Amino acid sequence: MSNELRIPVSIPLDDEGMLGRECLECKRYFKLKPGTGLSIDHCHCPYCDYEGNSDSFWTPAQIEYAQSIAMNQAINQLIKPSIDKLTKTFKDLERETRNRFIQFKFKESRNNFSVPIKYYTEEELETKITCNNCGLVFSIYGVFARCPDCNQLNAFLIYYKSIEVTRKQLKMFSEAEMSDDIQGKSLSFLLSSCISVFDGLGKELRMRKPTALPERPKNLFQNLFKLNETLNNAISWKHSNYPFLLKMFQVRHLFEHNMGVIDDNFVNKIPGFDSMFGRKYSLSFNEIELFIDSMDELGKIVQDQFSTL
Ligand SMILES: [Zn+2]
Numbered sequence: 001m002s003n004e005l006r007i008p009v010s011i012p013l014d015d016e017g018m019l020g021r022e023c024l025e026c027k028r029y030f031k032l033k034p035g036t037g038l039s040i041d042h043c044h045c046p047y048c049d050y051e052g053n054s055d056s057f058w059t060p061a062q063i064e065y066a067q068s069i070a071m072n073q074a075i076n077q078l079i080k081p082s083i084d085k086l087t088k089t090f091k092d093l094e095r096e097t098r099n100r101f102i103q104f105k106f107k108e109s110r111n112n113f114s115v116p117i118k119y120y121t122e123e124e125l126e127t128k129i130t131c132n133n134c135g136l137v138f139s140i141y142g143v144f145a146r147c148p149d150c151n152q153l154n155a156f157l158i159y160y161k162s163i164e165v166t167r168k169q170l171k172m173f174s175e176a177e178m179s180d181d182i183q184g185k186s187l188s189f190l191l192s193s194c195i196s197v198f199d200g201l202g203k204e205l206r207m208r209k210p211t212a213l214p215e216r217p218k219n220l221f222q223n224l225f226k227l228n229e230t231l232n233n234a235i236s237w238k239h240s241n242y243p244f245l246l247k248m249f250q251v252r253h254l255f256e257h258n259m260g261v262i263d264d265n266f267v268n269k270i271p272g273f274d275s276m277f278g279r280k281y282s283l284s285f286n287e288i289e290l291f292i293d294s295m296d297e298l299g300k301i302v303q304d305q306f307s308t309l
């Protein structure tokens with residue numbers, strides 16, 4: 001006879017149907033939605049390279065919870081019946097010795113045989129993602145990660161989503177009543193946002209493939225000219241409006257470092273602005289709209305190119 005007692009314990013999901021997971025290797029926490037994604041029994045850590053059976057991703061809180069449930073079940077199935085049997089034996093003995101010279105008295109003071117259930121709540125995370133490759137719904141700390149099911153990097157997905165947000169912001173700004181200076185600031189903010197998102201994408205890609213992208217210049221993804229060189233001129237070759245992109249990256253530089261006033265550097269790099277030297281660059285809604293579309297297209301070119309690096 002086997003001494004093994006098997007007790008199935010189901011681990012509860014949170015309010016959104018998500019299950020908490022913790023990586024054995026880096027100890028970082030994430031969540032995923034069972035029933036979405038691939039039907040596989042292994043899992044990749046979204047943050048590091050660890051990959052293992054899904055059973056190796058339980059969080060310490062889930063293990064404590066499962067142990068407390070299992071202990072109670074074991075008490076109910078194994079210990080309680082033995083005690084009940086013992087109690088009955090004593091009671092029988094008491095009954096049998098009732099009128100005897102030596103009487104057996106039995107007083108039951110049974111303790112409550114149970115252990116407290118270790119309840120827990122899953123953590124709130126920062127970014128919830130649906131993988132566009134396998135459909136897994138998962139959430140992570142930070143912004144960039146790999147899909148725990150199909151291992152696809154979500155950096156591009158996040159990039160397109162962020163570009164989409166700036167498109168919505170532009171729509172909001174275009175419908176709002178605002179003075180010229182506020183409008184100018186709002187548009188330069190959107191220009192900067194798009195380039196920051198692209199820069200964030202670049203930092204993530206460089207971290208994932210440090211040998212493919214050079215360490216210098218430091219902000220490679222803010223320097224479109226250099227990035228184009230690094231990617232074997234793929235951007236100037238494939239993008240439908242490369243000169244416009246180059247101009248807008250320089251315009252952003254003006255707003256970041258020279259309050260939007262056209263300087264020598266700008267005039268030298270972008271043709272046709274000599275007569276505008278010393279004047280403030282005036283951004284328009286149409287220009288930002290076109291820029292957002294161009295950044296979307298730029299993302300796709302980098303994505304194609306990155307997969308070959
Ligand atoms: Zn990990």
Ligand SMILES: [Zn+2]
Pocket residue numbers: 037131132133134135136147148149150151152
């Ligand atoms: Zn996936």
